[in-house]
Amino acid sequence: MGRIPILIDTDMALPSEDIIPYDDFIVRVPGDRLHELPARVLKFWNEHDEAGLLAVQRKARAMFEAYLYMPAFLKRAFTLEILSV
Numbered sequence: 001m002g003r004i005p006i007l008i009d010t011d012m013a014l015p016s017e018d019i020i021p022y023d024d025f026i027v028r029v030p031g032d033r034l035h036e037l038p039a040r041v042l043k044f045w046n047e048h049d050e051a052g053l054l055a056v057q058r059k060a061r062a063m064f065e066a067y068l069y070m071p072a073f074l075k076r077a078f079t080l081e082i083l084s085v
Contacts, residue, residue, distance in 0.1 A: 025060040
C-alpha cells in the first residue's frame with residue numbers, strides 16, 4: 001500500500017533480502033530493543049521531509065510490486081529455479 005513498514009527484527013530472514021534493500025524503506029527495531037521503537041520511529045520521521053517520506057513510500061510500493069507481490073514473487077522464483085537446473 002506504499003506505507004513505511006516497521007519491522008520488529010527477531011533475526012529472521014526476509015524474502016529476497018539479497019536483492020531488496022529493505023533498510024531503505026523500513027524502520028527496523030531489534031526484538032530485544034523494543035523499548036526503542038518510539039524513538040526510532042521519531043528519528044526516522046525527523047530525518048525526512050514530506051518529499052523524502054513520499055519517496056520512501058514510493059520505494060516501499062515499488063519493491064512490493066517488483067518482488068513481493070505474489071505473481072512477481074512466483075515468476076522470479078520459478079525463473080530462478082529453471083535457470084539453476
